[in-house]
Amino acid sequence: MKGQKITGLGLLLCSILLITACASKSKISRTPTSTMQKEDVLSVLRSTNNYFMNKWPDTGKPLYTTRWRPSNIWTRGVYYEGLMALYKIDKDQRYYDYAVDWGENHKWGLRNGTKTRNADDQTCGQTYLDLYEIDPKPERIRDIKTNIDYVIASGKYDDWTWIDAIQMAMPVFAKLGVMYKDPKYFDYMYKMYAYSKNVEGGGLYNKKDKLWWRDKDFVPPYKEPNGEDCYWSRGNGWVVAALVRVLDLIPENENHRAEYLQDYKELMEGLLACQREDGFWNVSLHDPTNYGGRETSGTALFVYGMAWGINNGLLDDKIYRPAMELAWNAMVKEAIHPSGFLGYLQGTGKEPKDGQPVSFSSVPDFEDYGLGCFLLAGTEVYKLIANN
Structure with a gap:
């Protein structure tokens, strides 16, 4: 089709051919054959989360890798996103208390204060706002709202120069827009x-x-190295999570909802086309030779996106559910240690070579964000089984 314009029916046919070719290449059955039980999913979520909570009983303890960092950084913020999702399906008071203790230990503040423009600093606000909705104490919302209002008042909107930032900050804008019924947050995000x-x-x-x-x-x-474009797995996973969380929040008549929905659906197609035969995704989505192998964080975020889309009637169950189930079962079978530790988790970075080597026993520089991704995935899988 090179040199030809593809429109209308042609685009639809191209999409169908892409998915069909991918299914043939990856040998993934496109017929749901699930034997998953929600009790098994919940057991895995509890096990992995208990491992982490037992390892990190002090929610205010700084983290040390190459240097000391406070524990309200983005990595821990992503974990608490997952914990709050787990709390919605498993009302264990320990989860709520653990999250509140984290907020209180940091005085509900942002790593670099209320005038930071760094999306990583704003990630904690997603959990602060969740906790504020449960118990609307003013200190829980004070700093994050002040910060986002400061960003909006500046008129500067070129802060998200890396795609991770979309997930770290965009849902905060969406949630404030819903909570205050103020479209300025939607428009600015x-x-x-x-x-x-x-x-x-x-x-x-x-x-x-x-x-x-x-x-x-x-x-x-x-x-x-193989001549393809570089698409980093977890980076695309962050965009998946951002779109899911924003679409889950904003009203049906929000001005840009249709575009977010289209971007989400297209991204799901692009990801389906590069799933590994074993259910995981490589760190480099289009080059399995560049640090190829299983990787849990990207895989978990893609499972999160697919399960959420099926749950909300946005993705074709017959196409996406087999791929999602294969990925979830692969993580459960291949990545989780008896202790609850998550293996095959790439450390922090921005590309395939970072945080290597990735193996079943390798310990990443931070364990928290990977678990957060896994908890987000598992809660959607649990809901999917429960709904059916």
Whole structure:
């Protein structure tokens, strides 16, 4: 079709051919054959979470890898996103108390104060706002609202120069917009999202492959060793999580909902096309030779996105459920230690070579964010089974 315009029915046929070709290549059955039980899913979530809570009983303890960092950084913020999701399906008071204790230990503040523009600093706000909704104590919302209002008042919207930032901050804007019934939060988060998608580095979203470049350093002419574009697994996972969390929050008539929904569906197609035969995804989505192998954090985020889409009637169950189930079962069978520790988890970074080696027994520089991704995935899988 090179040199030809593809429109209408042609686009639909191309999508069908892409999915069909992928199914043939990966040998993934497209007929749901689930034997999963919600009790088994919940047991796995409890096991992995208990491992972490027992290892980190002090929620205010600073983290040390290459240097000391406070425990309200983005990695821990992502864990608490997962914990709050788990709390919604498993009302264990320990989860709530653990999250509240974390907020109180940091005085409900952001790592670099209320004038930070770094999305990583704003991640904690997702949990602060969840806890505020449960018990509306003013200190829980004070700093995060002050900070987001400061960002909006600045008129500057080019902060999200790496796609991880979309997940770290965008749901905060969405939640504040819902809580205050104020569209200014929706409008501003769209400006920031659109800048990342269409402007930064010439635009970080590649509509052709339906995947996102992590930041401008990976936009072509940068190539992977096999000549393909570099699409980092977890980076695309962050965009999945952002779109899911935002779509789950914003009203049906929000001005840009249709675009978010289209981007979400396209991303799901792009990801389906590069799933491994064993259910996992590689750290490099289009180059299995560049640090190839199982990777849990990206896989978990993709499971989260697929299960949520099926739960909400947005994805075809017959196409996506087999892939989602294969991935979930692979993580449960291959990645989880008897202790609850998660294996095959890539450490922090921005590309395939970072945080290596990734193996069943390798310990990443931070364990918390990977568990957060896994808890988000598992809670959606649990709901899917329960709904059926």
